[in-house]
Amino acid sequence: GPWKMASFTPRERLELVKNADYWDKARVPKIDKMVLLPMPEALTRTNALLAGQVDLIETPAPDAVPQLKAAGMKIVDNV
Structure with missing residues (x-):
């Protein structure tokens, strides 16, 4: 997909980085990193x-x- 998992800490955080090699260039994220916090x-x-x-x-x-x-x-x- 357009994101790749960079790091994961259960019940704390998930860090995603953009996948520049994603096949659909129109859907490659415009930001380099996204952090999800539960x-x-x-x-x-x-x-x-x-x-x-x-x-x-x-x-x-x-x-x-x-x-x-x-x-x-x-x-x-x-x-």
Whole structure:
């Protein structure tokens, strides 16, 4: 795929690096590295986003959505 695993620490982090040799050149990532951190609690994820520790989260704390929007963050939802 477009990403290759660089390092993995169970229950801590997964580091991915772009695969420059990926066959579909239009889908090669524009960034060199992506780090995924498991955060099971919605409030923990939301606080990490507000503090600038992360750039993207999935499923923020529902009561924090107005605060995120007020901070200029883009909220994308799906049915």
